[in-house]
Amino acid sequence: MTVAAAPAVAFRIAPEQASDRDVVDALVLAAFGPGRYAKTAERLREQARLAAGFVATEDGRVVGSVRLWSVGVGETSALFLGPIAVAADSRRGGLGADLVAASVEEARRAGVGGVLLIGDPAYFERFGFTVAPDVRLPGPADPRRIMWLAVTAEAPSGVARPID
Numbered sequence: 001m002t003v004a005a006a007p008a009v010a011f012r013i014a015p016e017q018a019s020d021r022d023v024v025d026a027l028v029l030a031a032f033g034p035g036r037y038a039k040t041a042e043r044l045r046e047q048a049r050l051a052a053g054f055v056a057t058e059d060g061r062v063v064g065s066v067r068l069w070s071v072g073v074g075e076t077s078a079l080f081l082g083p084i085a086v087a088a089d090s091r092r093g094g095l096g097a098d099l100v101a102a103s104v105e106e107a108r109r110a111g112v113g114g115v116l117l118i119g120d121p122a123y124f125e126r127f128g129f130t131v132a133p134d135v136r137l138p139g140p141a142d143p144r145r146i147m148w149l150a151v152t153a154e155a156p157s158g159v160a161r162p163i164d
Helices: 018-032 034-038 040-047 095-110 121-127
Strands: 012-015 049-058 061-073 076-086 114-118 146-150 158-162
Touching: 012 095, 018 049, 018 061, 018 076, 040 061, 040 076, 040 158, 049 076, 049 095, 061 095, 061 114, 076 095, 095 114, 095 121, 121 146
Parallel strands: 076 114
Antiparallel strands: 012 049, 049 061, 061 076, 061 158, 114 146
């Protein structure tokens, strides 16, 4: 007996709309819990301007999201990526990678110096991110997880800060 393969799931990635905010916030809370509010990355996001956001939908349901925040490091403009959140029942299908790709494309379109994030090098190196040893955050962060993807500028030096 032959078992038919399950059909591939089709996700649609689109810019986040104001009407998506509550569901994105709930998705992020479900993915990271309330402990995320104690992290340095969250402190930076609270002060930065939201530059862009993307949602992934399946059959009209938001199942993933990512946001980009306007920051600067030294004299270099950047977008701070995160958080990336994917619904538990939609993980392992490459959706997180698709959201990262949408973020990188947005950074290229915006012409910023690069994309900054705090994340797992094993995951993000495949997108071209490298550890940024000369970038610091305005609070505690593991320097081995501070990563940069150059768009128009090589890895900068200095403290990441929100910009308008």
